Amino acid sequence: MSEESIKYGQATIAEMTGGIILAQFKKLPCAHDPSYQSEAELERDLIQNLNAQGYESFKAGSNQDLYANVRVQLERLNGVTFTDKEWDRFLLEYLDAPNDGMVEKTRKVQEDHIYDFTFDDGRVKNIQIIDKKNIHNNFLQVTHQVTQTGKHQNRYDVTILVNGLPLVHIELKKRGVNLHEAFNQVHRYSKESFNIDNSLYKYVQIFVISNGTYTRYFANTTAQNKNHYEFTCEWADAKNKAIRDLEDFTKTFFEKRVLLEVLTKYCVFDVNDTLLIMRPYQIAATERILWKIRSSYETKKAGRPEAGGFIWHTTGSGKTLTSFKAARLATGLDFIDKVFFVVDRKDLDYQTMKEYQRFQPDSVNGSKDTKELKRSIEKKDNRIVVTTIQKLNEFVKKNPGHEIYDKQCVLIYDECHRSQFGDAQKNIRKSFKKYYQFGFTGTPIFPENSLGGETTSGVFGAQLHSYVITDAIRDGKVLKFKVDYNNIKAQFRGAEREEDEKKLKKLENKMLLHPERIAEIVKYILRVFDTKTHRNDFYDLKHRRLNGFNAMFAVQSVEAAKLYYEEFEKQQACLPPEKRLKVATIYSFAANEEQRAIGEIADENFDVSAMDSTAKEFLDKVIADYNGYFKSNFSTNGNDFQNYYKDLSLKVKQKQVDLLIVVGMFLTGFDAPTLNTLFVDKNLRYHGLIQAFSRTNRILNKVKTFGNIVCFRDLEKATRDAIKTFGDENSVNIILEKTYDEYMHGFKDEETGKATRGYIDICNELVAKFPEPTEIELEADKKEFVQLFGELLRSENILRNFDEFENFEKIITDRQMQDMRSVYVDIRESLIRPRPGGGSGGEEVDFSDVEFEIDLLKTDEINLDYILALILEKSKENEDIDSLKAEVRRVIRSSLGTRAKEDLIMDFINATRLSELKNTDDILESFYKFARREKEAKIQILVDEEKLKDDSKRFIERAISKGYVDYAGDELDRILPPTSRRQGAREKKKESVLDKIRKIVEVFIGI
CATH class of the missing domain: 3.40.50.300 (P-loop containing nucleotide triphosphate hydrolases)
Structure with missing residues (x-):
């Protein structure tokens, strides 16, 4: 064992299997420098640790330096030398193809990493950008403070280059700063500069965020539903113990072999072009299966329960992805003839079927016809067979004595609790002679809930890895349950x-x-x-x-x-x-x-x-x-x-x-x-x-709390x-939500000892300290208000799920709540987009440890229907137009969803004879007609001003319909007029158009 392995406790399973997930991570106590650590010092220490682990430092002062370096590294990896002309052509044809977005770059890393390139002398050679067969051929570098200009000029903290391509980006914040700040900054860079034309940063696969104390990683994906902080992940050892400190994370996750295996083996690019990176427990389970197959083969245990085992991963933790990945990787074992990935068709939904059928057409349809399955089994170049348990059982009955039964076969059952005791499973097991059988379940059958004496371990063998519901709740991968027992009528x-x-x-x-x-x-x-x-x-x-x-x-x-x-x-x-x-x-x-x-x-x-x-x-x-x-x-x-x-x-x-x-x-x-x-x-x-x-x-998302x-x-x-x-005995308090009374009056978490204040106390403190929130001036008071109001939003988001909360007499009036919401959003916007001339004077206050609960603010949105009804009501009361406008403005500004629509609504009031509107239907019809005319006019003005192409109107309308502008593909590029690429002119044009379309979307979303 190396000195580093001894120091960092990389033990047993990892050594026996060649696995990357540590069986147990134990960092030896060492003296930490107790002094203040700045972000620059955190960055310097990270780079020094990476250098010590074999990463070469590379100084990239500009984008051009990155392109020069990637050429050197790809020539080294492929044993070739490009002429300048050939290199330019390789960039144009493949590496930096025009209109390639982030999705296309990800596909190149994950699926199309080898390109047949024709050199000027006619030679055709496979050029690979990453070596997946022998990962040690890849060369790792670290660079920092790379500057790139898009909508804004950005400087990126630390980037890991693999063969010159920036595949991992690390965003750092000093200790004590909320980790959400780093997450939000990554997304700002994605919008502003990562994805500009001729940017190698489109190749980034993994983002890492850290404030030194806490570190998380997540995939670079365009999927809107995977871009929440909740989908970031902590690294952990094989016993699910989180590895949070940046130094520990660096020694494990950034160990060269670990990172390369994560990039080449444990990423999944799914049928919806969404990049997923497997979580530590998913990788650990996969490694345990591969180790079990190999060790059982070497000890000649094939065909017995002890040659396999089961994985107990709680529901919602991604078992299907883990089991399918284990099946795919098992085909890489040279002594295995066939891998069967067996599903129960009753567990399949539309999305999962699409995934399997992309890999193997008609593999999991409901038909009992086994001809296609037989062909698939007998194909020599087909190492993996995806099928349903029903169809495999039918094949076994119709094909006794088939030669496959004497081959070395791996059988992996997804959701095995559904089928482990049935006749189908027994028939399959009896037929195959040299099998290694594995089952995945979120709910194993134990002696206490078995009726016939059969248990999951009895059928599949020993438990190889567990990630139970308490692990998943602790890691934020699944939610707790709030359970109500409602007796509707006493007689029943x-x-x-x-x-x-x-x-x-x-x-x-x-x-x-x-x-x-x-x-x-x-x-x-x-x-x-x-x-x-x-x-x-x-x-x-x-x-x-x-x-x-x-x-x-x-x-x-x-x-x-x-x-x-x-x-x-x-x-x-x-x-x-x-x-x-x-x-x-x-x-x-x-x-x-x-x-x-x-x-x-x-x-x-x-x-x-x-x-x-x-x-x-x-x-x-x-x-x-x-x-x-x-x-x-x-x-x-x-x-x-x-x-x-x-x-x-x-x-x-x-x-x-x-x-x-x-x-x-x-x-x-x-x-x-x-x-x-x-x-x-x-x-x-x-x-x-x-x-x-x-x-x-x-x-x-944040709104869904349980x-x-x-x-x-x-x-x-x-x-x-x-x-x-x-x-276990203590799980009830972890898995079930607290009571209504506890949330109203406060409680102490039994596991962590952390106290949670009650909703009533929070409301009372807000009213006592900030009775007139619009009059807050001092920055320190603003910060205290933001923290308190965020606490209120979190508490209220949970309480609104309780029936009793409907009848609670409000402590904060509706008027006060609207003012508080408006001030909360104003403070946030002033931090994101500082006004010219600076703030309100006085001592500058650091807001970096504050997380604005914007998702929760949206859960109580004042929407257009409400505002239009308010206009109708006030106009019927004969309120003078200036008072009406002032009231409506106040309501609009208290809502994130309508703030952008303020001018539109005011223009509607000015252009409409409100006295002629008799009821809600009248004002709805009148407003939506007005808004549609305005939308068409604004789109036409933009098209004319920017000289956009014919299809631009449809692109903008689609963006309004979706609620966001999709800039990751090539559609935005296609609507732009011809623009020179010199000195970034085309990129500036693209950013300008993108910004203007976003503003139109903000105003007209939902109309």
Whole structure:
């Protein structure tokens, strides 16, 4: 072991396997310099540590230096020498192709890293920009303070060059500064200069942010839903212990082999052109599987349970990505003949199917036809086979004695809890002789929840790696659960509390499906739906379906699904159209098989023909309603039902379905981050309960703070039992949210000892210290106000999920709250865009440790409908026009979403005879007509002024529709007029146009 390995505790598993994730990281105590460390000193120490680890320092004073260096490094890597002419052509054809955006550059690193280049003498040679087969051939350099000019001139902190390409960028802040500052700065650079023409920084794959004390990494991606701070990740050892300090992070993550393996093996560029970087626990699990295959082969254990094992990674932690990556990497083992990646088609949604079918067409369709599977197995150049467990079972039955059974085969089961005890799995296991079998599950079967004695470890072998729900919550990778137990009517309480399965069956029709109970539950759901899903925070007559979250309703049986669906139809018929929810349902035939584990959710399949005629007839009606909603043409015939399933999963992910009623389908494996609420009228237990609850706890943004669970049966004991089984005795406090009283009055976290102030105390302090927030002048007071108001926003965002909060008597008046919001946004904008002439004088105050809760501010947006209604109301009260305008301006400025629309709304007031508008419909119609005319005029002025090409109007309209300008691809370049590239003229033109389009989008988004 090297001296460095001894010093930093790189132990056992890493040595045995060649893995990059440490089995246990222990930094020996050493004397830290207690003196103040500036950002420059942090940067200097980082570079010195990287130099000590074998990185060569490279001084890049300009962009030209980077291009000169990448030429040297690529010539070295490929053993060639380019003439100047050849190099210019290589840049033009491949490395720096015109109109290549960040997505195209990422594809080059991840998929197309070898280019067939024809030299001037006619020779054709493969030129690679990164060597993925022998990673030690790649050359690593570190550079710092590179200056690049786009919209602004930016200087970047530290960049890692791989063969001259900047593949990793590190943004530093001094200790004590909020890490969000570094994250936000990276995104500013992305908008201002990283992605300008002729910028090698488009090749960046990984961003690292650090303030010395805390360090995180994340992928460089254009995906809007992956660009939140919540998607950054901490590095960790194999036991999930976070490695946060920059020095420790550098010694591990930036160890040359580790970084190169992360870049070449543990990145995924998915079907939506989104770059994902695997998290430490995903890498650790993959490495353990590869180690197990290799060691089992060497000890000749193939064909026995001990040749494999299972991975216990909690729901929502990305098991499918991990298992698929493990399967792909297993094909690289030279002694393995075939790798089978086996999924259960009932766990697949539209997105996952697209991923698999990109790799292997028709691999996971619902057909039982095994001809394609047989061809795939027999193809010599096809090392990996992606299939469903149903199709593989069919192949085994139809092809006894096939030669594949005697080959060295790896079988990897995704979501193995669904299929581990079935006949299909046993048939497959009996047929293959030299197999290495691995299962992934978020909810293993243990002796305490097994009915037949079979357990996950009994079928798959030892547990190889775990990342349980408490790990994921601690790391911020999944959310806690807030569980309510609601007794709607006292007369049904006894039945709702019953736990005995036999007694429950008798009570089901008589009590639990009683029409009065069904009606009351539906009435309750309709009443609380907007609050639970945050719809009321964004309420907008015209655009409400673009906002908030959506929900699922788990019910006991097909009959229950039918009764609830019909009751929703009945009660919603009395509501105005804009208040109605889009309700959908799906169910199919569930064979009455003996349960193998307590809490197992009945396994529905796609065989609709096996259902009784009443259930099938109702399903036809449900699908007809769906077709009416979405202008589709699905039915219950053959594969058409599976297409309905796929389309429904997509519509739920896109928030086009408000409430989905399910019996068993979608309660396991389905991943929709937009879901935040699960209503439950079903007897959930153990792994079934955790699986169902976990549909709601995917991270999305700051507004989504936990998964909302609303139970109409008393599942309190079942919930605690499940949590203790899949966590430990102390897990309940970690996994479940605090109570309403605790959030109102404050509490102390038992695990961390950190105190959280109550909402009442925060409100009282704000009112006492800042009764007139618009009069705050001193910078120190502004900082205190911002910190207090941010605390209020965080607290209120959680409390609005509690029913009791609706009736809370406000401490801060609506008027005060509007003023506070307005001042909060003003302070933030003054920091981002300082006004000419400076601030208010006095001592300068450092705001770098303050995080502005802008996402939370948006959860209580004053929207256009509200403002227009206010204009109508004030005009009817005959309020003089100046007073009306002043009131409307005050309201507009309190809202982030409408601030940009201030001039538009004032122009509308000036141009309209308000006295002629009789009602809400009149003012809505009048305003939107006016706004559309203004939008068309503004777009035309921009097109004329900038001489944009014909397609520019469509590009701008699309940007308004999406709510942002997509500048990462080549569309923006295509609408620009011919412009010289000398001295960055074209880039300046592009930035100027981009800025103007953004301003139009800000004003007209939602119109």
